[in-house]
Amino acid sequence: MSETERAPANRTIDSVELRRAFGTFATGVTIITTLDESGAPRGMTANSFTSVSLDPPLVLICVGKSAASCEVFEKCSAFAVNVLHERQAGVSSVFASKSADKFSNVDYCAVHTGAPVLTDNLSWFDCTVYDKHVAGDHLILIGQVQAFGASPAAPLAFCRGRYAHIQNALPDGWLPSRGMITGYLIEKEGSVLLRCDAEGRLLLPVASKRKPGSRLELADGREVEILPDTAFLYSVFDVADSDPGYLVYRAALAPGFSPQDLPPELQFFPLDDLPDDRVASQELRAVLRRYARERLDHRFGIYVGHPEGGRIAMLEVETPSNSFQP
Incomplete structure (x- = not known):
């Protein structure tokens, strides 16, 4: 079977149950950000984020086609991934909403590409767009990391539709990143x-x-x-x-x-x-x-x-x- 062929489904997939099954995979929570054509900051909450490669340094994010910011991310040449720490559930909820001014209560700056990097976060990755793909109902963006940073805070986690707490987020012997x-x-x-x-x-x-x-x-x-x-x-x-x-x-x-x-x-x-x-x-x-x-x-x-x-x-x-x- 070629890569472009797909085997027919044996039965109808229940999308609600499938979503629940996907939700059992515990993830971190990120705010993905970019600039629109006018230079205004745009951002949304996402947990579809993963590392791809160390050489070159690549990361991947997914943006739903139904998201209000999807068209902006589809046209962007750079974006930032801001990984949230455990005290930022409120920030996550704001960026997951349809608020017209999501950036009014957060501080951010431009580091390398110009994409907004939140000054308070667990870690951040400032990326230029390396590749783009459309898969089903999502846009896949692969970014090449141009700058990054990390802190020793505990991560904000998400599982089964709600925020979760990670115990022993900093195990014994772990050395924090240099400030x-x-x-x-x-x-x-x-x-x-x-x-x-x-x-x-x-x-x-x-x-x-x-x-x-x-x-x-x-x-x-x-x-x-x-x-x-x-x-x-x-x-x-x-x-x-x-x-x-x-x-x-x-x-x-x-x-x-x-x-x-x-x-x-x-x-x-x-x-x-x-x-x-x-x-x-x-x-x-x-x-x-x-x-x-x-x-x-x-x-x-x-x-x-x-x-x-x-x-x-x-x-x-x-x-x-x-x-x-x-």
């Missing part, structure tokens, strides 16, 4: 804000959140007022296996915020005369030098890399479905 340090390139009148540590080395100010509003809360509890529309991801990189990775955002200091309001360990340094010998690492020196070059043309790139290498994507900068039934 990401979030640093900021904050500019004011051609100078960049740097933090001086106890040894006199210069580092970026470290933030407690991935993406702020008008006030950026630093790790020590102090706040810096910035222009929120200027905050964009600038660099993602690892330093060494023993160290955490880095997310670096760029932003501009708000005009009404005076550098005199900063603690003494935070100082502005001219971008054209940075004290390279005091910058804490080779990777940070490279980030600062690249920023100093790119700001002249107001054309920035996103660097994604590790100790063995990476790549820069340039940006032009202007001044439920079957998958889920709650």
Whole structure:
């Protein structure tokens, strides 16, 4: 029998009973997101998600043809999968509904492709579309992972039509994924804000959140007022296996915020005369030098890399479905 032929069914399948049988397979819960043609965020709850391949890194999601967002996902070139943790049943229910503004009560940001990545999640996968298929009443999207992250939280589970709790979600001996340090390139009148540590080395100010509003809360509890529309991801990189990775955002200091309001360990340094010998690492020196070059043309790139290498994507900068039934 060829791959395109199908054996005839021996009897009529009861779709209700079949759905119940499918529902015995316990799954996680995800929010799949993308942007529509106008650039507006779109998303829905789904539990039809699986890994496909490590090389290349591929994942698969299914979107029901009856879903309001199906046409958007069918046309998209990128999407994100946000895996939910056990405290996000409410978020799951909102995205499984027909709410007109599902994103009003969640924070999200663009990491690599532009698809919305929820800032609170168990894990996330930012993907470009690798392949598309239509199978029965569903659209199958295969995505190539361009960036991802994970946390040590317990997952939100779903089984037999309801949320379920997973015991021993973190077994003994499990080592959590390394966290990401979030640093900021904050500019004011051609100078960049740097933090001086106890040894006199210069580092970026470290933030407690991935993406702020008008006030950026630093790790020590102090706040810096910035222009929120200027905050964009600038660099993602690892330093060494023993160290955490880095997310670096760029932003501009708000005009009404005076550098005199900063603690003494935070100082502005001219971008054209940075004290390279005091910058804490080779990777940070490279980030600062690249920023100093790119700001002249107001054309920035996103660097994604590790100790063995990476790549820069340039940006032009202007001044439920079957998958889920709650």
